[in-house]
Amino acid sequence: MSKERQALKQEEIKNLIINTAQEIVAKEGINGLSIRKITNIIDYSPAIIYHYFKDKDEMISKLMEKNYKKIIDAMSSVYSTNSEPEQKLKDSTKAYIEIALQMPDEYMNIMLNTSDNILEHTSVLFNGASVKRQAIGVLCKVVKDYYKGFTISDAEIELTAQLIWTSTFGLIIRLIIEKNIPQEQRNNLINQHIKIIINGLLHTKS
Amino acid sequence: MSKERQALKQEEIKNLIINTAQEIVAKEGINGLSIRKITNIIDYSPAIIYHYFKDKDEMISKLMEKNYKKIIDAMSSVYSTNSEPEQKLKDSTKAYIEIALQMPDEYMNIMLNTSDNILEHTSVLFNGASVKRQAIGVLCKVVKDYYKGFTISDAEIELTAQLIWTSTFGLIIRLIIEKNIPQEQRNNLINQHIKIIINGLLHTKS
DNA sequence: TCATTTATTAAACACTGTTTAATTTAATTA
DNA sequence: TAATTAAATTAAACAGTGTTTAATAAATGA
Numbered sequence: 305m306s307k308e309r310q311a312l313k314q315e316e317i318k319n320l321i322i323n324t325a326q327e328i329v330a331k332e333g334i335n336g337l338s339i340r341k342i343t344n345i346i347d348y349s350p351a352i353i354y355h356y357f358k359d360k361d362e363m364i365s366k367l368m369e370k371n372y373k374k375i376i377d378a379m380s381s382v383y384s385t386n387s388e389p390e391q392k393l394k395d396s397t398k399a400y401i402e403i404a405l406q407m408p409d410e411y412m413n414i415m416l417n418t419s420d421n422i423l424e425h426t427s428v429l430f431n432g433a434s435v436k437r438q439a440i441g442v443l444c445k446v447v448k449d450y451y452k453g454f455t456i457s458d459a460e461i462e463l464t465a466q467l468i469w470t471s472t473f474g475l476i477i478r479l480i481i482e483k484n485i486p487q488e489q490r491n492n493l494i495n496q497h498i499k500i501i502i503n504g505l506l507h508t509k510s
Numbered sequence: 511m512s513k514e515r516q517a518l519k520q521e522e523i524k525n526l527i528i529n530t531a532q533e534i535v536a537k538e539g540i541n542g543l544s545i546r547k548i549t550n551i552i553d554y555s556p557a558i559i560y561h562y563f564k565d566k567d568e569m570i571s572k573l574m575e576k577n578y579k580k581i582i583d584a585m586s587s588v589y590s591t592n593s594e595p596e597q598k599l600k601d602s603t604k605a606y607i608e609i610a611l612q613m614p615d616e617y618m619n620i621m622l623n624t625s626d627n628i629l630e631h632t633s634v635l636f637n638g639a640s641v642k643r644q645a646i647g648v649l650c651k652v653v654k655d656y657y658k659g660f661t662i663s664d665a666e667i668e669l670t671a672q673l674i675w676t677s678t679f680g681l682i683i684r685l686i687i688e689k690n691i692p693q694e695q696r697n698n699l700i701n702q703h704i705k706i707i708i709n710g711l712l713h714t715k716s
Numbered sequence: 717t718c719a720t721t722t723a724t725t726a727a728a729c730a731c732t733g734t735t736t737a738a739t740t741t742a743a744t745t746a
Numbered sequence: 747t748a749a750t751t752a753a754a755t756t757a758a759a760c761a762g763t764g765t766t767t768a769a770t771a772a773a774t775g776a
Contacts, residue, residue, distance in 0.1 A: 317754095339733060349756045351735080360733065416622060418687055427688045429699060463702045467681065470699075471707070474680020475673065481624055482633045493635060493676075496669045501677070504710030523723095544763065555725045557766085566764065 318356050320346055322367050329367070334413060337364075361419075368422050371410040378403045379439065389449035393505075394498050396442065397468070401476055401494055408480040415473065428469055434462045443468050450505055468501055524562050526552055528573050535573075540619060543570075567625070574628050577616040584609045585645065595655035599711075600704050602648065603674070607682055607700055614686040621679065634675055640668045649674050656711055674707055 324345050328337050339360060343350045357363040382403065384395035404411045415426055428437050434444040443465035451461065475497050479490060530551050534543050545566060549556045563569040588609065590601035610617045621632055634643050640650040649671035657667065681703050685696060 338731085340731085350733080351756060352754085354734070355754070416683075416687065423688065429684055429688050429691050429695065431695060460702070463698055464706065467699065467703050467706055470680040470684050470703070471677030472680070473684065474676040474678070477622075477683065478635055478676050478679065481622065482629065482635045485635050489635065489637060492669055493673065496666070497673050497676070500670065500673055500707065500710035502710075504706035504708075545765090546763075556764085557725060558723085560765070561723070 314356070318366070321353065321356060321363065322370060325363065325367050326371075329413075330409070333409075334364075365419060365421050368414055368417060368419075369425070371407075372414050372422070372425055375403075375407065375411060375414060376438070378407070383442065389446050390502060392449075393443075393446045393468075393502060396446070397472055397498050397501070398494065400439070401472060401479075404476045405479060412477065412480055415477070429466055431459075431462075433466060434458075440465050440469060447505065464505065468505075471501055472497070520562070524572070527559065527562060527569065528576060531569065531573050532576075535619075536615070539615075540570075571625060571627050574620055574623060574625075575631070577613075578620050578628070578631055581609075581613065581617060581620060582644070584613070589648065595652050596708060598655075599649075599652045599674075599708060602652070603678055603704050603707075604700065606645070607678060607685075610682045611685060618683065618686055621683070635672055637665075637668075639672060640664075645675060646671050653711065670711065674711075677707055678703070 321342060324342050325337055328341055328345075339350050339353050343352060353360070353363060357366065379400060382396050382399040384392045384399070386392045386395055414422065417423070417426065427433075428440055430436075433440045435441060440462070444461050447461050447464050447468075475493065479485065479493070485493075527548060530548050531543055534547055534551075545556050545559050549558060559566070559569060563572070585606060588602050588605040590598045590605070592598045592601055620628065623629070623632065633639075634646055636642075639646045641647060646668070650667050653667050653670050653674075681699065685691065685699070691699075
């Protein structure tokens, strides 16, 4: 067996573990996940986890990273084809919200995660986030379009993009946490949210 | 011993348990909290918890409720005395953010809590939140001041107040989660956030 | 003082994550 | 193919967790 095939086999078992973990989390939540539940399902002994991962935390981190990529993938389809910057921002924001709400548990687990290796991918409030974070980068472009002809620094643009993101993030998290919100109220909130932040931009041109 | 005194004594032990739990959570986080750690410190047997609480979850809920009241108390000092509605909103929002950041762990534990008995106090996105939630109610008043002379429904005002809240909530949570943000960047974010949402309001008068 | 609540605990149960050493299985080399 | 080495897997234990049960100790009311 070649080194490559061996590595592939190892990857397969790692995936088997992670996917099984994912299923349990989907059914019973992150707190319902245990090593023994995983190994019972895949018919291994509990100790096997520690041959493929350092510990449970690392295993969960790997699961989170996978979900993060899943979210990123979904989000990359967000780019609105509309050429009007205002409509573009509205479309993109709405799409972003809806994608997040289609995978509420994953979104929350990732975006509220405080472990360093996850934050490495999910933090957005640092200087230079516009080049390192796709979501912020996209927002920056649209914001820049607004302020065409006005003297506004790149720093201020990034700041604004970050705040569009955090405000949208806040709405998403509360829509997830506060279950049982009627669909009509949800729609009203989302539409009004978009209205307000776009207007906030349109008229901050100083 | 009278019934009243007996009830007081029971409250004392309940508080002893909850306060000890609080100390552990402060030092080791919510995941570092265990029944045995509590009972070791207060020199009781683990089973005592189940005489004063249904289970660990109820005990934590009670702790959360206490912290919630602590937050509410601090927040009630938020009312700006400024009579200008715009400045009032700016002052109040800034004060709200700063108070939350002074008790980051408590704020997160409460505001991201998904248990029903906590959500009963912390949910804000329902119809009628303006009368049941102080924070939303205050915002509604200020928003109403803005729209004086314009035809705007109470429903739309409440919606706007809720979104000012969720957007501010989003910023706070990310400021807490993303540790190591330089103070200057924090201030910039907070000031720009206030700028944007106020402008969004000022110019949505339709 | 006696009976009856009330407070407290010891001890077990069924879990949890993790480590160790032993064992089985597979791959490599002679 | 046989012997050797390496990798994969596990059994068994450890220390920790939340929780329940039945027994005990303390406080109360008659």
